[in-house]
Amino acid sequence: MTSISDNAASYFVDRHLTEGRGDKAAYREADSGRSLSYLDMARGAEVVAGALVRAGVRPEERVAMLVLDQIEFPQVFWGAIKAGVIPVPLNTLLATSVYDVILRDSRASVLFVSAPLFDTVKPALTDHPYLRHVVVIGGDAPERTQSFEAFIQGADPQATRPASADEVAFWLYSSGSTGQPKGVHHVHSSLKATSDTYGAQVLGIAEDDTVLSAAKLFFAYGLGNAMTFPLSVGATTVLFGGRPTPGDMIEVLNSERPTIFCGVPTLYAAMVAHMDKAGVPVAPLRTCISAGEALPHDIGTRWEAHTGVSILDGVGSTEMLHIFLSNQPGNVEYGTSGTAVPGYSVRLVDETGADVADGEVGELLVNGASAAACYWNQRDKSRATFEGMWTRTGDKYERRADGRFVYCGRTDDMFKVSGIWVSPFEVEQALVSHKAVLEAAVVAARDADGLEKPKAFVVLADGASDAVLSDLKDYVKDRIGKWKYPRWIDVVDDLPKTATGKIQRFKLRETA
Structure with a gap:
């Protein structure tokens, strides 16, 4: 059965x-x-939907979105959903070769x-076997493309299509x-579930909130x-299309005065370091x-000391669409991921799939209504990740006796030293608590005997020198245990990360 009310655009836009x-x-x-009212968003989405229909795009066809955080994004996203077309937002920071793979x-x-x-x-658009239209938002439209204005010009507004x-x-x-x-495939009901x-x-x-998300x-x-969240209650969102540097984010927080700020640990660390150095205050925040x-x-305690907000x-x-443990x-x-978000169930399992006891390390599985349907064209990975009602996260956690969960690392990041599991994240936390260290990542490396030991890559804070390295090993020993300290420490300018701020430790392992 399908109905207009089950189309996500009905709830979030109409x-x-x-x-x-x-x-x-x-x-x-x-x-x-520039700004976009709720009326403008709804009308803009209707026109985008009409333009897609006019261009011969059929329901369930894909529309790729390589779009910055700007007011056209919600119009295109919801316009496609209104028409039954599937929008596919793409990471704006990838290389040409990756775009070629994704578009194909x-x-x-x-x-x-x-x-x-x-x-x-x-370069990925030449002789592309599937693309029929390339629509450029802002600026002039190069050859074989259309401007956004030309694409939607004169299109008949399209009402929201019934959906399941x-x-x-x-x-x-x-x-x-x-x-x-x-x-990753997500269904209409997943958005409202989150x-x-x-x-x-x-x-x-709440409706009177204003949101700024550094995460794109x-x-x-x-x-x-x-x-999803601001449109669920009729709140306002501040968009920032540029790279979220600490100075820019503090400036936007102070000029736009949002009530809710959404960041990632790497950015919070950089902002705290910026505030430590420059002494720039941040306008009041609610959350x-x-x-x-x-x-x-x-990082959490230092941020709270600067802002008064936890x-x-x-x-x-991506598979669960948003946060399920908080x-x-x-x-x-701080130092824990909290407990399950209401509406979600979580469990920790060992390599055999059996539940582990409090205080033991296991892989985190989650059950909730926002789970993805599958991975496209990757059946083996779909079967390995989506196990009935449960989704494997690939994260290793420890559940304390009080029910709080402590992150230990990715499944493929964990390793044993002297027969005891070592959490890269625990070692990284110890390192970044030192005033000379801005960021750290830890991977396993083999010593002369072929045994795995921790190796650290660190980004030093402004003003710190390599001389501090001799102190860091003892510092970590004193904080978390003598067998966990990094046997080797390399100073780097930056750490490889995804667009979400996750450290790509697999790249560091290649150099370890």
């Missing part, structure tokens, strides 16, 4: 007009001053691309922390922060959240 929010700002761009894998018939990104994707709650609504490509990205759980019961988002719209965490990687204890650290995934307002303990 109903705001009947509920009287048409004149309210849904989005505004911090870097340009998804078989997208239309590509919407922000003008500043066109030159990167252009279980019908695929959009795809996201995983961030590829361990290799090539995978196409806003009814994390959005309402942890974030507590093209991946699951940013999509929830800046799209801050973090995901992408576990938040180090030291960070709700949590864990989510600290709660008024119940924050």
Whole structure:
């Protein structure tokens, strides 16, 4: 059975007009001053839907979106969903070769691309077997493309198409922390599932909130922060299309004065270091959240000392669409990922699939209504990840006796020293708690006897020198145990990361 009400666009876009929010700002761009009211968003989505139908794009065909965080993004995303077409937001930071793989894998018939990104994707467009239209947002349209304005000009507005709650609504490509990205299918009901759980019961988002997400719209965490949650209650989102440097984020926080800020641990660490050095205050916030990687204890406490606001650290995934394990307002303990978000169940299992006891390390499995349907064209990986009601996260955790979960690392990042599991994240937390270390990543390396030991890669804070390295090993020994300290420490300018801020340790292992 299908109905208009089961199409996600009905809930997140259409109903705001009947509920009287048409004149309210849904989005505004911090870097340009442009804004988009709820009425403009709805009408814009209807016209995009009509333009897609006019262009011969059929329901269930894919539309790739290589679009910066700008007001055209929600119009294209919801316009496609209205028409029954499947939008596929793409990471805006990838290489041409990866775009070529994704565009061919998804078989997208239309590509919407922000003008500043066109030159990167252009070489992948030659003789493409599936693309029929390339639509450029902003600037002039190069040869064999159309401008966004020309594509939608004169199109008849298209009403929201009936859909099934279980019908695929959009795809996201995983961030590829361990290799090539995978196409993840999400159904219409998944979006509301995340806003009814994390959005309402942890974030507590309300209509009078204004959200700023440093995490971009093209991946699951940013999509929830800046799209699903604010649109679920009629709030306002501030978009920032540029690279979220610490100085820029502090400036936007102070100029736009959002009530909710959504960041990642790497950015929080850089912002704290910036505030330590420059002494720049941050305008009052109601709530801050973090995901992408576990938040180090030291970063959370330093942020709170500067701002007076705690960070709700949590864990989510592309496969689950948003956060399913989190600290709660008024119940924050840095160094832990908190407890299960209402609406989700979690368990820890060993290599045989048996549940592990409190205090033991196991792989985290999660059960919730926002789980993806499958990976596109990767049946073996789908079967290995989606086990009935449970989704394997690939994260190793320890559950304490009080029910809180402590992150230990990715399944393929964990290793044993002297027969005891070592969590790279635990060693990294100890390292970044030293005032001379800005960031750290730890992997396994083999010593002269062929035995695995921790090796650290560190980014030093401004003003720190290599002379501190001789102290770091003893510092880690004193904090977490003598067998866990890094036997080798390399100083690097930066660490390889995904767009979500996850450290790509597999790249570091190649050099270890």
